[in-house]
Amino acid sequence: xxxVLKQIFLMIRVNLGSLPRRLWISLSMxxxxxxxxxxxxxxxxxxxxxxxxxxxxxSPDIAVVLGGxxxxxxxxxxxxxxxxxxxxxxxxxxxxxxxxxxRNPGIARDGAGELALSREIVVPVDxxxxxxxxxxxxxxxxxxxxxxLRERAGLSQGRLFSPGxxxxxxxxxxxxxxxxFAVGDTIRFGALDWRIVGHFTSGGSAFExxxxxxxxxxxxxxxxxxxxxxxxxxxxxxxxxxxAALRERLxxxxxxxxxxxxxxxxxxxxxxxxxxxxxxxxxxxxxxMAVGAAAGALNTMMSSVSxxxxxxxxxRLLGFARLPAFTATWVEAVLLSALGAAAGAIAxxxxxxxxxxxxxxxxxxxxxxxxxxxxxxxxTAGLLGLAVGVIGGALPAxxxxxxxxxxxxRARG
Numbered sequence: 315x316x317x318v319l320k321q322i323f324l325m326i327r328v329n330l331g332s333l334p335r336r337l338w339i340s341l342s343m344x345x346x347x348x349x350x351x352x353x354x355x356x357x358x359x360x361x362x363x364x365x366x367x368x369x370x371x372x373s374p375d376i377a378v379v380l381g382g383x384x385x386x387x388x389x390x391x392x393x394x395x396x397x398x399x400x401x402x403x404x405x406x407x408x409x410x411x412x413x414x415x416x417r418n419p420g421i422a423r424d425g426a427g428e429l430a431l432s433r434e435i436v437v438p439v440d441x442x443x444x445x446x447x448x449x450x451x452x453x454x455x456x457x458x459x460x461x462x463l464r465e466r467a468g469l470s471q472g473r474l475f476s477p478g479x480x481x482x483x484x485x486x487x488x489x490x491x492x493x494x495f496a497v498g499d500t501i502r503f504g505a506l507d508w509r510i511v512g513h514f515t516s517g518g519s520a521f522e523x524x525x526x527x528x529x530x531x532x533x534x535x536x537x538x539x540x541x542x543x544x545x546x547x548x549x550x551x552x553x554x555x556x557x558a559a560l561r562e563r564l565x566x567x568x569x570x571x572x573x574x575x576x577x578x579x580x581x582x583x584x585x586x587x588x589x590x591x592x593x594x595x596x597x598x599x600x601x602x603m604a605v606g607a608a609a610g611a612l613n614t615m616m617s618s619v620s621x622x623x624x625x626x627x628x629x630r631l632l633g634f635a636r637l638p639a640f641t642a643t644w645v646e647a648v649l650l651s652a653l654g655a656a657a658g659a660i661a662x663x664x665x666x667x668x669x670x671x672x673x674x675x676x677x678x679x680x681x682x683x684x685x686x687x688x689x690x691x692x693x694t695a696g697l698l699g700l701a702v703g704v705i706g707g708a709l710p711a712x713x714x715x716x717x718x719x720x721x722x723x724r725a726r727g
Contacts, residue, residue: 647707
C-alpha cells in the first residue's frame, strides 16, 4: 500500500512539474471554471440580495390587513365600514383615544393613546432616469402613523410629509438612483406637482424603493377617493396571541372577507417567488456553462495525457501501477478546477458583493436592492466548479491508466 501511495505522489509531482509546457491550455481550463463559478455566484447573490431586502422589511410585531382574498396589496381593498367597525371594537370611533373602553382586537396603541394603525394605498408612478428610460415606482399613501410602523425606517434628510399636503419623502435607493429627487425639488406625478421634503433609509430594505405621502393627498390626486388597500397595524403584546385576536375580530365583520398577515410572512412570500424565478434562470445557465467547461476540461486533460504519453509509459515500464497514473491525472484536473473555482469566487466577491440591481417587486413596481455574496453562495458555486474537474478529468484519467505502453513509446520515439 505504501508503495502505491509513493507512486501516486511521484506521478502527481511529475504531472504538476510538466504544467509549464501546457500553460496556456491549462489556463483556459482555469478561466472556464472561473467563469462558471462567477456566473452562478452572480445569480445566487442576486437571489440572496432580494431576499435580504424583503426580509428587512418585515417585523414580527406588525400585521397587514388585506381584503378581497388576496395576499398582496395589489388587488386588495379594505372597506371603510370595516375600518370603522375595527376602530369601534377597540374603543375608538374615529381612530381616536377612548380610555373608557378596554375591548382589544389585538392592536396596540401609540404614546398618544391612539391605535397604532395606518391606512395605506399604493399607486404606481412613472419617472424617467438620466438616460431617458422610464421606470415605474411605488407611491405609497399612508396615515401619519405609517412611518412609525416601519421600525428600521428613519429620516436621513429633511422632514416627514404634512397631512393633506402634496409632499413626499423618498427612499434612499430612489434618491441615489434617479435625478431630480433632492430635498426641495418638485416632481410631477400624473397631472400634479409634488414637493420633496425628505429622504429616509430603512436598513437597505424594500421600503427604500418606495415614495411616501399623505393618504388623502394621494387619494385626491389619483382619483382614489376613499380607497384603502391595506391596514398596517402594530400587534399588542404577544404577537401570536394578538394576531389570533385580530383575526377573530376580522372574521366577525360583515362584508368583504379580511385577512391579517404577519408583515414578515407577507414579504417572505414575495421574496420566495422572485428568488425561485432568479434561480430558475440562473441554475440552467450555470449548468449549461458547466457542461461546456467540463468538455473543455476533458479536452485539456486529454491533451495533457497525450503530451505526457512517453512519461506515463516509461513509468509504467518501470513498474508503476495503473492506479497512480489514473489518480495523478485526476488530481491534476481537480487542482486546476479548484484554482478556477477560487478565482471565480474572488472575482464574484469583488464584482458582485454590494452591486446595485433592481427588479419588479411587489405591486408591479421597481424595487432596488444590493447583491449579497454570502459564504454559502461561494461554497455552492465553488462546488459546481470542482465538479467540472471531477467529471471532466475522469475520462482522461482512465485513458492515462489504460495507455498502451508500446504504442506510446513508439509514438514518441
